[in-house]
Amino acid sequence: MIELRHISKSYRVQHGINVVLDDVSVLFPSNRNIGILGLNGAGKSTLLRIIGNVEPPDSGEIYKDVIVSWPIGFTGGIQPEMTGREGTRFISRIYGADIYDTENFVEEFSELGRYFDMEVKTYSSGMRSRLGFSISMALDFECYLVDEATSVGDRRFREKYRSAFMERKEKSTLIMVSHQASTIIDFCDMAAVLKDGKLVLFDSVEEGMEVYGENISAEKRH
Amino acid sequence: MEFVKPNLSDALLAICRVNFALMLRETKTRYGRLQIGYIWAFLEPILVISVLSVVFKYIRMREMPGMPLAQFLISGFIPFMLFRDIVTQSMTGVRRNLQLLYFPQVQIMDFFTARTLLEFSTTLVVFPTLVFLVAFTGYENVIVHDILGIFLGLIMISIFGFGIGIGLGALVPLFPSLQIMVQSVYLRPLFFLSGVFFTIDMIPEAVRPYASLNPILQIIEYIRSSYFVTYESTYVDFKYLFFTILGTLLVGLLLQRAFRRYAYRI
Numbered sequence: 001m002i003e004l005r006h007i008s009k010s011y012r013v014q015h016g017i018n019v020v021l022d023d024v025s026v027l028f029p030s031n032r033n034i035g036i037l038g039l040n041g042a043g044k045s046t047l048l049r050i051i052g053n054v055e056p057p058d059s060g061e062i063y064k065d066v067i068v069s070w071p072i073g074f075t076g077g078i079q080p081e082m083t084g085r086e087g088t089r090f091i092s093r094i095y096g097a098d099i100y101d102t103e104n105f106v107e108e109f110s111e112l113g114r115y116f117d118m119e120v121k122t123y124s125s126g127m128r129s130r131l132g133f134s135i136s137m138a139l140d141f142e143c144y145l146v147d148e149a150t151s152v153g154d155r156r157f158r159e160k161y162r163s164a165f166m167e168r169k170e171k172s173t174l175i176m177v178s179h180q181a182s183t184i185i186d187f188c189d190m191a192a193v194l195k196d197g198k199l200v201l202f203d204s205v206e207e208g209m210e211v212y213g214e215n216i217s218a219e220k221r222h
Numbered sequence: 223m224e225f226v227k228p229n230l231s232d233a234l235l236a237i238c239r240v241n242f243a244l245m246l247r248e249t250k251t252r253y254g255r256l257q258i259g260y261i262w263a264f265l266e267p268i269l270v271i272s273v274l275s276v277v278f279k280y281i282r283m284r285e286m287p288g289m290p291l292a293q294f295l296i297s298g299f300i301p302f303m304l305f306r307d308i309v310t311q312s313m314t315g316v317r318r319n320l321q322l323l324y325f326p327q328v329q330i331m332d333f334f335t336a337r338t339l340l341e342f343s344t345t346l347v348v349f350p351t352l353v354f355l356v357a358f359t360g361y362e363n364v365i366v367h368d369i370l371g372i373f374l375g376l377i378m379i380s381i382f383g384f385g386i387g388i389g390l391g392a393l394v395p396l397f398p399s400l401q402i403m404v405q406s407v408y409l410r411p412l413f414f415l416s417g418v419f420f421t422i423d424m425i426p427e428a429v430r431p432y433a434s435l436n437p438i439l440q441i442i443e444y445i446r447s448s449y450f451v452t453y454e455s456t457y458v459d460f461k462y463l464f465f466t467i468l469g470t471l472l473v474g475l476l477l478q479r480a481f482r483r484y485a486y487r488i
Binding site: 052053054056068070071077078079080082086090091093094095096 | 235236239240242243246247250319321322323324325326327328483
């Protein structure tokens with residue numbers, strides 16, 4: 001279970017202040033996979049980073065009783081000058097995992113081949129997310145924060161991590177951010193919609209989708 | 223409802239893991255993309271000290287009071303290099319490692335502590351290596367008087383460098399040009415003002431009280447007094463050193479506290 005209490009976050013932009021989260025209080029239950037929907041720039045990624053302790057909120061508190069991953073996305077976390085192997089070792093060191101087990105798992109699972117020993121800056125975005133995703137799979141989190149990562153990579157790999165997620169559905173859950181409705185439908189059984197700094201939780205994906213659809217058409221009218 | 227409260231030993235373990243991982247990481251990138259990498263940590267002082275030795279021996283024709291020349295230079299340049307590297311690396315450390323903040327257990331402060339620990343432990347290898355080199359080549363007689371004193375001096379200079387480093391590291395994201403300014407208006411003159419190649423007795427008496435306000439000069443004086451049984455500096459004021467180092471550390475921490483969020487522009 002992850003609980004957010006009165007979380008606020010805003011950024012200073014050129015003209016004024018952009019409020020991303022405005023006094024958000026919400027409880028994510030432990031046994032559900034939650035998809036967070038929102039238009040581009042609504043602050044979905046920021047929300048995920050705050051849940052993952054990457055970035056501190058301006059105010060409010062977060063309570064967790066599960067081990068949460070870092071937000072797994074296109075780019076996050078691995079320095080461009082590191083090779084895939086070095087990145088894997090670094091992350092497994094900071095999480096206190098067995099380095100060789102992790103390394104072996106990632107090398108096989110990511111299917112990066114010789115790229116595993118090349119600098120991450122030479123990777124395509126799909127390869128990058130494959131690496132990040134494979135490392136996170138090796139580390140056995142109770143809750144995975146996924147930031148659009150599932151929408152990149154080729155179809156075959158997408159199938160692979162889809163089944164990897166389904167396999168561990170018993171012990172770990174998912175909080176996923178996407179503006180692609182289809183990804184959310186595939187993975188999640190609960191939805192939350194982020195709009196104008198407010199986060200509304202829906203018990204089913206369908207309900208969330210409906211509201212999100214209204215948001216989109218409202219946006220188009222402007 | 224029960225929440226997991228972070229406990230102290232877990233937190234300390236996490237900090238140790240992160241620092242260890244960062245140190246290994248930084249060892250590899252210590253000198254950017256240069257192929258010679260870590261070897262440069264040994265090569266630089268060897269080269270600098272060789273050049274300075276030649277200059278002193280044949281051009282300036284000077285003898286140091288009670289100190290063999292090469293060891294005199296080693297005991298001055300190595301501590302200075304330690305300080306300089308901690309400060310310069312601290313200024314770029316955040317930018318270099320920004321992506322790693324993506325992992326919740328990695329904190330900005332870890333970049334500074336890991337780097338300082340790395341520079342310190344590097345010095346613990348480089349310093350004796352150079353002294354052994356001098357001894358084995360028979361270049362000079364080597365008698366090290368008080369190893370513990372040297373060690374303490376290196377710790378002092380590291381903490382002082384760390385204090386300056388975190389302070390500047392907090393300001394550099396706000397004022398990027400600060401980095402170049404520090405290199406040219408602070409570190410370069412400091413090399414000539416910190417007693418790397420003179421002792422305080424060798425400069426005019428009138429300027430000594432001002433020169434000794436520089437804590438690095440005092441620490442180098444202290445290291446030399448510990449190294450050489452034949453040299454004892456009268457300008458080492460422990461109370462002064464203690465309070466300047468502590469004060470610097472405090473100001474550095476306050477600057478970190480105040481400007482930390484500017485680093486989070488990932």
